[in-house]
Amino acid sequence: MTAAASARQILTRLHEVMASRMYAQGKLDRVVGIVGESLTSEVCSIYLLREGMLELFATKGLNQSAVHVTRMAIGEGLTGVIADNVETLNLAEAKAHPDFQYRPETGEEKFHSFAGVPIVYRERAVGVLCVQHVEPRRYEEVEIEALQTTAMVLSELIANAELIDEEEALGLSAKQSGPQTLSGLTLVKGLAVGRAVYHQPRVQITQVVADDIEAERQRVYRAFDKMREQIDTLTGQADFGVGGEQEEVLKTYKMFAYDEGWSRRINEAIDSGLTAEAAIERVQQHTRMRMREIDDPLLADRMHDLEDLANRLLRIVSGQLGTAASQGLRKDTILIARNLGPAELLEYDRRRLKGVILEEGSLTAHVVIVARSMGIPVLGRAGGVRGIIRDGDEVLLDATAASATVRPTTSVADAFETRFAKTREKQAAYAELRDVEPFTRCGTRIQVMINAGLRDDISALAMTGADGVGLFRTEFQFLVSATLPQRERQTRLYRDVLDAAGNKPVIFRTVDIGGDKSVPYLASDIADNDENPAMGWRALRLALAREGLMKAQARALLEAGAGRSLHVMFPMVSEPWEFDAAKTVFDEQLAFLRSKKKLLPESIKFGAMLEVPALAEVLDLLLPKLSFLSVGTNDLTQFLFAADRGNPILAQRYDWLSPSILRFLRRVIQNSVGSGVDVAVCGEMGGRRLEALALLGIGFRRLSITPAAVGPIKELVRKVDLAEISAAMTTWLMDPSIDIRRELTLWAEERGIEVD
Missing domain, CATH: 1.10.274.10 (PtsI, HPr-binding domain)
Structure with missing residues (x-):
C-alpha cells in the first residue's frame, strides 16, 4: 500500500470518529484502535501535555490501568525526547536507545520496536503518538508518514476538545508576566x-x-x-x-x-x-x-x-x-x-x-x-x-x-531611554561634522571612507561627509541572485553606484564569494569537504578559475566607468602572480573595448586586499604594481591567529590590540613608506574608536569603515596629536607584557578622548 493510500484509509475512519458526538476521551480511545489496526501494530498510545508533564491519555496494547497514571517530563524517556526535540523516532530496539526508560505499570516489557511522532499545535509539541511491536523492526516510511498525518488530525481534535491548556502548551503562563x-x-x-x-x-x-x-x-x-x-x-x-x-x-x-x-x-x-x-x-x-x-x-x-x-x-x-x-x-x-x-x-x-x-x-x-x-x-x-x-x-x-x-520596569525603561537619548544626541553631534574635514590637532588630514554593498548605501556619503567608498562589496549582487548575474545587470549596478557617488571615489572589490558566502549556482566550484572554507576555494582564487565570471565582471566595471575614474581592488591576494593574472583579465577586456571604439574610463587604478599574511612577505614585489593597498583586518585577524571569526568561542579570545596584530600592521606601513601607494585599513577594526586610535599611532592615514562609524571617527581624529600617540604606541609595542588596551584607554581618558 502506498503512503497516500495508507494515510487516506486512516483519515477516512478518523473523520467518522471526529464527526461523531462521542466525548473526547472516547474519541482518543477509538483513534488508538484505528491506528494500531491500520498499521497492524500491537500497541498504539497517545500522550498529551498536562501540567508540564506528558500523560498517557489513551492506549491500545498497554495496560489500561496506566492511562492517566503514567507521566513523563519533557525530555524524559523516548516519548519525552520526541516532544522536546519535536522529532520522529523509529527504533528497531527501543531499549538500545540511551534515553529509554521502562515503566513497569504499562506492561511494555515484551515490546521491542518503537516509533513515535510529535503532535504539534501552533508549532509546539503538545503530545506524542507512538506505536510498538513485539518483533524488533524499523517501521517503514509509509507507516511513519501515516503516523505523522494522524498526528495532525489529533492536533485539531485535541485543540477543539480543550484537552490541553493552550497557554501551558505555548509556554506562556509563567514567562509572560513581568519583565x-x-x-x-x-x-x-x-x-x-x-x-x-x-x-x-x-x-x-x-x-x-x-x-x-x-x-x-x-x-x-x-x-x-x-x-x-x-x-x-x-x-x-x-x-x-x-x-x-x-x-x-x-x-x-x-x-x-x-x-x-x-x-x-x-x-x-x-x-x-x-x-x-x-x-x-x-x-x-x-x-x-x-x-x-x-x-x-x-x-x-x-x-x-x-x-x-x-x-x-x-x-x-x-x-x-x-x-x-x-x-x-x-x-x-x-x-x-x-x-x-x-x-x-x-x-x-x-x-x-x-x-x-x-x-x-x-x-x-x-x-x-x-x-x-x-x-x-x-x-x-x-x-x-x-x-x-x-x-x-x-x-x-x-x-x-x-x-x-x-x-521593562519603569526604572529599566527610563535608564534605556536615557541611554538611547544620549545615543541620539551623539548621532546629532556627529551629523554636524558632516561637512567638517577630519584634520588631527597637528594638522594632518585623515581620509575616512565607507564600506558599502548596496546602491542604497551610497546615500551615506552625503549624510556622513565621508571621503568616498573605500570598499564596495560587489558580491552582494551575487549572493542574493538565484543565477549568475548577467553582465548588463552588473554594469547597471556599478554605473548607478558611480552616479550616486558623484565626484567621490568608489573602490570596487571584485567578487568575493565562496567560503562562508556560498552561492547555489557555483556550488560545483567549491569543494564539499572543505574543512576550513574561509581559507579555501574563494574570492580571487575562485574568480580566476571561473574565467567567464572574471571576464564578465571586468567588462561590466570598465563599461560602467566609461568617461570617469575607476578604482578596482582584488580580494585575498596571496602572491603577486595572482594580482598579475587578475589585472591581465582587465587589460584584455580593456583592449577589446578599445578595438570596438567604446568609451573607456579616463583612468584606472588597481589595488589589492592584504588579508593573507603571506602577502606581507612579498610586498616589495607587489607595491610597484599597485595604486593602493587595503588591509582587510577581519580576515587577516583570523588567519594570523588561526581562529575562525564565526566561532563565538574564539571570536572574543583574540584582541585587535594585541602586540602581534599591531606589530604586523606597523610592519606593513613601514614597508610601504616611499612607495607612493596609499595604504588603508578596511574593516571593523577601523570603525572602533580605541582601535582607530591605535591605527593612527602606528601610521595609518586612511580608514574605510561602516557609515555609522564615520561621525565618531571624525570626532576622534580631531582630538588626536599624531606625534604624541605615535610615541606612546612605539613604547608599548616594545614591551609585549604591557596590556595595550588598558594603557591606550588610560591614555585617551587623560586627554579627554572618549573611547567605545
Whole structure:
C-alpha cells in the first residue's frame, strides 16, 4: 500500500470518529484502535501535555490501568525526547536507545520496536503518538508518514476538545508576566524601542480532512499562481530600483516557488486525504524537522527561504492573506518572527518599523543584507520568543549588546531611554561634522571612507561627509541572485553606484564569494569537504578559475566607468602572480573595448586586499604594481591567529590590540613608506574608536569603515596629536607584557578622548 493510500484509509475512519458526538476521551480511545489496526501494530498510545508533564491519555496494547497514571517530563524517556526535540523516532530496539526508560505499570516489557511522532499545535509539541511491536523492526516510511498525518488530525481534535491548556502548551503562563530579558545573536547593530508585533498572524486550520481531493488540489494550484504573481509585483515595486539586489533576492524566491519537489510533496499530502491547508502545513512541519538536522548555516538559510514561501502559500490558500505589513503598522514597532524573508521585510513601513527580533536567523541570511541597508537593528537566534513576548508588549531592543528587554520596569525603561537619548544626541553631534574635514590637532588630514554593498548605501556619503567608498562589496549582487548575474545587470549596478557617488571615489572589490558566502549556482566550484572554507576555494582564487565570471565582471566595471575614474581592488591576494593574472583579465577586456571604439574610463587604478599574511612577505614585489593597498583586518585577524571569526568561542579570545596584530600592521606601513601607494585599513577594526586610535599611532592615514562609524571617527581624529600617540604606541609595542588596551584607554581618558 502506498503512503497516500495508507494515510487516506486512516483519515477516512478518523473523520467518522471526529464527526461523531462521542466525548473526547472516547474519541482518543477509538483513534488508538484505528491506528494500531491500520498499521497492524500491537500497541498504539497517545500522550498529551498536562501540567508540564506528558500523560498517557489513551492506549491500545498497554495496560489500561496506566492511562492517566503514567507521566513523563519533557525530555524524559523516548516519548519525552520526541516532544522536546519535536522529532520522529523509529527504533528497531527501543531499549538500545540511551534515553529509554521502562515503566513497569504499562506492561511494555515484551515490546521491542518503537516509533513515535510529535503532535504539534501552533508549532509546539503538545503530545506524542507512538506505536510498538513485539518483533524488533524499523517501521517503514509509509507507516511513519501515516503516523505523522494522524498526528495532525489529533492536533485539531485535541485543540477543539480543550484537552490541553493552550497557554501551558505555548509556554506562556509563567514567562509572560513581568519583565523578561532575551539574549541572542547580533545581526544588525543598533538600539530601538517599540511595541511587539508578530509578523505572521496565525493561520487557523479549521479542517484537516478533505471532502474532495481534486478540489483541494485545484486550490493549491491557484494559490501557487497567486503567490508567483505577488512576487512579480514585489519585484516591480522594489525600493532599490528595478534590476537591483532586491530583484535578485526575489529571483531566488521564484526558483523555490517553481520547485517541483516542493509542489509534489504537497500534492502527495493531499492524495493522503488532507485539505490544501493541512497538506501545506504537513510539508512545512517536515521542513522544520529537516532544518533542525542541518548543520550547514547557508543551507539552513535557503531552507528558511522555502519556509517563508510556504507561509505565504498557506495564507493565500486559507484566505487569511494579511501579514502585519498588509494590516499596516500603527505605532513604533519591534517586529517578531521565527524567520523573515527579505521580500517580506521590504513590505513594512520604514517610518514605523524600528527593529526586528528573530527566533532564528544568521549573519549570512538575505534579510540581514536588506535590514542593514534599511538601518534596522536585528537580533537573531532569540530562542523561545513566542513563549515570552505577547503581541503589544513594550520591547527595548539592544541589538548591539545582543539582548532585548520585554515589559521593562519603569526604572529599566527610563535608564534605556536615557541611554538611547544620549545615543541620539551623539548621532546629532556627529551629523554636524558632516561637512567638517577630519584634520588631527597637528594638522594632518585623515581620509575616512565607507564600506558599502548596496546602491542604497551610497546615500551615506552625503549624510556622513565621508571621503568616498573605500570598499564596495560587489558580491552582494551575487549572493542574493538565484543565477549568475548577467553582465548588463552588473554594469547597471556599478554605473548607478558611480552616479550616486558623484565626484567621490568608489573602490570596487571584485567578487568575493565562496567560503562562508556560498552561492547555489557555483556550488560545483567549491569543494564539499572543505574543512576550513574561509581559507579555501574563494574570492580571487575562485574568480580566476571561473574565467567567464572574471571576464564578465571586468567588462561590466570598465563599461560602467566609461568617461570617469575607476578604482578596482582584488580580494585575498596571496602572491603577486595572482594580482598579475587578475589585472591581465582587465587589460584584455580593456583592449577589446578599445578595438570596438567604446568609451573607456579616463583612468584606472588597481589595488589589492592584504588579508593573507603571506602577502606581507612579498610586498616589495607587489607595491610597484599597485595604486593602493587595503588591509582587510577581519580576515587577516583570523588567519594570523588561526581562529575562525564565526566561532563565538574564539571570536572574543583574540584582541585587535594585541602586540602581534599591531606589530604586523606597523610592519606593513613601514614597508610601504616611499612607495607612493596609499595604504588603508578596511574593516571593523577601523570603525572602533580605541582601535582607530591605535591605527593612527602606528601610521595609518586612511580608514574605510561602516557609515555609522564615520561621525565618531571624525570626532576622534580631531582630538588626536599624531606625534604624541605615535610615541606612546612605539613604547608599548616594545614591551609585549604591557596590556595595550588598558594603557591606550588610560591614555585617551587623560586627554579627554572618549573611547567605545
